[in-house]
Amino acid sequence: MERLLTAAEMRETEKAAMESGETSGRHLMERAGEGAVAAILSEWPDLADGPHRAAVLCGPGNNGGDGFVVARLLADRGWTVEVYLYGDPDRVAGDARANLEAWTARHPLQPMEQAAGATPPNLLIDAMFGIGVSRPIPDLCMQAWHALAASDAPSGPPGRTVALDCPSGFDVDRGGYFLPEPEGNDPAAWRLLPDLCVTFHAAKQGLFLEEAARRAPRVVAIGLAEDAAATAAATRVLSGDAAEQRAWYRRVTGGEEHLHKYDRGHALVLGGGPGKGGAARMAARAALRAGAGLVTVAVPRDALPENAAQLNAIMLSAMDTPDDLDRLLEDGRLSVVCLGPGLGVSARTRELVGSALDSGRRVVLDADALTSFREAPDTLFEMLNGDCVLTPHEGEFARLFPDLAERGRSLSKVDAARQAAARCGAVVLLKGAATVIADPEGTVGVHAALYDRRVPQLATAGAGDVLAGFITGLCAAPGRDTRAVTELAAWLHAESARTFGPGLIAEDLPDELPKVLAGLGA
Ligand SMILES: NC(=O)C1=CN([C@@H]2O[C@H](COP(=O)(O)OP(=O)(O)OC[C@H]3O[C@@H](n4cnc5c(N)ncnc54)[C@H](O)[C@@H]3O)[C@@H](O)[C@H]2O)[C@@H](O)CC1
């Protein structure tokens, strides 16, 4: 798990460290520059073998200060380095000023206006704006970047582009870029897309909500201790190596050897009527693969034949009315109920959800089970508890939490999910390329299927039903932490898609899972 910091949390951390005398701003800036150069040379080892040409675009604040340090360190390696500054050098202050002066004592400084006419370098550094920005960057800066990033360098290795801390104008809390309003003809022009982003001390939250660079961000230490000030920070779900993945899997699942199928739990998945059963069957198969000892699909009587024709290891029961569900739930061995996939948007679905929640079981609500409450979300929220999981996509989320969805531009996805979980009293998994998992106590995990973990093949019909099934299967065994298994399910889901590769359809996901579980030492 890796801490994801907002701009405010990062500032608090820096401030606390400087106030305690543990470090100084000047020292942090030097470490940031050193870390950036080291990260660049390890990313592109060919740059280490000789002097090349770099252009460093510097802004007026401390991000610019980092840029002056990088420029000096590269010049010390014999590189030809051009530094372009946005704004008046006399207005650069504090630690950035000290590093600006260290640069101008030995090298020339050019105004940003001249950057666009320069020859593209082998390495272009964006040190214009960092976490101090909350509006689109100036046109001049945007144009300088595109002019120098656009084409390959004429000699030496091709042009590589690197953003320090974050790309300029990137929203480190929400992800995405600040764009001019009205957006004008070419909003894409404000989306700087560097090859690499080197971020300092900790990954910034927005970098894992939307992609900020072509490669995964590199985090470099700058000598700050753990984030004492940032206790509420979100974490990134399973960012570690294979050994950490195995340890995480054992921690979340308990790792115990189950001797009897009932120790692994019995999951009940409710399915739709005739011709509407595929989604529930996929969820059920996913639950069985994810570790439930037994899985039963319960469907209306007239849908029994088609389900019987398609299910083998999964058991089948008839369930027409909420009373039928109550009767099924008299079996104390049923430990978790999954409702939603293919169930239909209706009053009957609302009643079934009520029955499942009344029974005190763990409940996973997806798709139609969520949409059925669009007119009166509070009636759902009143019945929920921390052992329930809601798995909305953005549309379903907007139906249950319209105000939080509407505030999407001002509220990060992390905060939207956190507030939703607090309001409804259940674990909320808000889907997307970045999936956010929040519990009612405010703990948030971000699962980012971005950068080298991108899985575009997961955008396929039925993938959400399988995710609900994975959560259900992992929830079936008693004693597991609901939020933790939900995070694990999100990771297993994307990982199964990743290892399967192209051509994936939803049915493949449960059948790919055993390979992923074997890799985790399950
Ligand atoms: N000593 C420190 O505080 C350290 C800061 N660090 C770096 O400093 C960055 C944060 O520095 P700052 O807080 O100075 O902020 P930034 O350098 O990100 O930018 C803020 C500056 O830009 C101006 N500005 C913001 N938006 C603008 C716009 N659209 N047009 C024109 N001007 C605009 C602000 O008035 C301010 O002068 C971090 O991202 C990191 O790169 C690191 O060096 C670590 C140490």
Ligand SMILES: [K+]
């Ligand atoms: K930057």
